[in-house]
Amino acid sequence: MEILRVENLYKSFVGTEDVVTGVSFQINEGEVVALIGPSGSGKSTLLRCLTLLEKIDHGAIYVAGEPMVTTSPTGEVNYAPEAVLRKIRLRLGLVFQSFNLFPHFSVLRNITEAPIHVAGIPPAEAEALARQLLAKIGLSDKADAYPYQLSGGQSQRVAIARALAMKPDILFFDEPTSALDPELTGEVLKVIRNLAAEQMTMMVVTHEMAFAREVADRVIFMDKGQIVEEGTPEILFGQPANERTRTFLGNYNLG
Amino acid sequence: MFVLEYSTQLLKQLALLGSGALTTLRIFCLTLLISLPLGLLIALARMAPYKWLNLPVRFYILIMRGTPLILQLIFFYFAPSAILPEGLRFTLPRFTAAIVAFSLNYAAYFAEIYRGGIESISLGQYEAAAVLGFTKSQTFFRIILPQVIKRILPPVSNEVITLVKDTALITVLGITELFRVARNEANRLFSTSPLFIAGLFYLFMNWLVTKVFDAAEKKLSYYR
Numbered sequence: 001m002e003i004l005r006v007e008n009l010y011k012s013f014v015g016t017e018d019v020v021t022g023v024s025f026q027i028n029e030g031e032v033v034a035l036i037g038p039s040g041s042g043k044s045t046l047l048r049c050l051t052l053l054e055k056i057d058h059g060a061i062y063v064a065g066e067p068m069v070t071t072s073p074t075g076e077v078n079y080a081p082e083a084v085l086r087k088i089r090l091r092l093g094l095v096f097q098s099f100n101l102f103p104h105f106s107v108l109r110n111i112t113e114a115p116i117h118v119a120g121i122p123p124a125e126a127e128a129l130a131r132q133l134l135a136k137i138g139l140s141d142k143a144d145a146y147p148y149q150l151s152g153g154q155s156q157r158v159a160i161a162r163a164l165a166m167k168p169d170i171l172f173f174d175e176p177t178s179a180l181d182p183e184l185t186g187e188v189l190k191v192i193r194n195l196a197a198e199q200m201t202m203m204v205v206t207h208e209m210a211f212a213r214e215v216a217d218r219v220i221f222m223d224k225g226q227i228v229e230e231g232t233p234e235i236l237f238g239q240p241a242n243e244r245t246r247t248f249l250g251n252y253n254l255g
Numbered sequence: 256m257f258v259l260e261y262s263t264q265l266l267k268q269l270a271l272l273g274s275g276a277l278t279t280l281r282i283f284c285l286t287l288l289i290s291l292p293l294g295l296l297i298a299l300a301r302m303a304p305y306k307w308l309n310l311p312v313r314f315y316i317l318i319m320r321g322t323p324l325i326l327q328l329i330f331f332y333f334a335p336s337a338i339l340p341e342g343l344r345f346t347l348p349r350f351t352a353a354i355v356a357f358s359l360n361y362a363a364y365f366a367e368i369y370r371g372g373i374e375s376i377s378l379g380q381y382e383a384a385a386v387l388g389f390t391k392s393q394t395f396f397r398i399i400l401p402q403v404i405k406r407i408l409p410p411v412s413n414e415v416i417t418l419v420k421d422t423a424l425i426t427v428l429g430i431t432e433l434f435r436v437a438r439n440e441a442n443r444l445f446s447t448s449p450l451f452i453a454g455l456f457y458l459f460m461n462w463l464v465t466k467v468f469d470a471a472e473k474k475l476s477y478y479r
Contacts, residue, residue, distance in 0.1 A: 051386055052385070052386075053382055053385065053386065086388065089385075089386070089388045090388050092386070093386070094386040096379060096382070096383065098379055100377075100379035100380060100382065100383035101383075102380065102383070102398055103402065103478050103479065104401045104402055104405070104478050113387075113397065114387035114388060114389065117389070117393060117397065118387060118388040118389055118393075119388070146477065146478045146479075147478070148478060148479040162387070163386075163387075166387060166388065
């Protein structure tokens, strides 16, 4: 079943190179898609458009078949009404590079706040779910800790739990390990790997090529705002068809 | 005999100064009660992306911070009866005029403090809240404002301490508050000791203010 469909998406900013110029793709339920490419290739901008943090200039996005935004033949961009967008937003989760945990809330409350006050789940139920998620990411003992007391890896795991607590249909990751010391990336990647094993639909912007190769069902390579090449990790990493893909992958030692 | 007379004198004076201090305290409390929330509204208007809203607010802040508070006190007491067209003229009671002037003046300072605090919160906090589906007002009141309050406690405590001392200015409107009582007594007794005691009253109030803010900071020190 299709979870996300993007058609001919354009987005540009004044004064930055990180633009998207005509991107189309789709993601099916249970699929893990890695989005790779040089910095400034438009990966983060694309993710921000998909999660409604930026408004697109042109194109269409459908979430589970429902139009989030479309463009009329005359080029008019139409977003769904706010009430519909609110519902769609609940289907999308995003994990940031810089965690963005709420520093004034305990770990537990970071996870329960949105389920209680956005989704309207009873507090006891939300807390039970949060504790379940904490157990899953191996941080049960940190429920009452505050974000400043956590390491980067622990913070990112909590951020993943916070996103999962809203039970999104698709979870986006924006370079989830780029802000971490190398010795801490493993614990975060392990959590994502476990989610993949549970058939969680995910799109991961990453520079961890070995991880993309191991976990992704499909890899999309973006450069200069466009999708240059996409395919299974075996094909994309093994026999990339495009010269730009080869050049980019040449920067990594993929053993 | 002399000692007894002296101590009853002192007690009388203290009682007199105490009643003046009560007026001072009332002005202090009412001003905070009005200017703290008003300052927040003004800060939000100042940051609004609408020119018709933030231009007048900028002007208001400029006037309030750019002219002496003592003139503003005089203005709010005398201007409504002098400037307004015939038929619309009115005079506020002295006490009310004082509260209006103090509240509008302090709200302008608080607004800038709030604005500094709000703008110091990283964009990531707003984005994380937006992606989780929080509405704008939920984001502000649940995520942003609590963090802002922690950050602005030190500058707010500065203003509150200044307010305690600024209350002495309303003596210009002839309101019997602490400073006026002390000066009258000083003139009557031909002694500076009432003024000295008034100074101790102000110091004591600000010691309390400091204690309250220390406690608040401590209470919010559970996170960083």
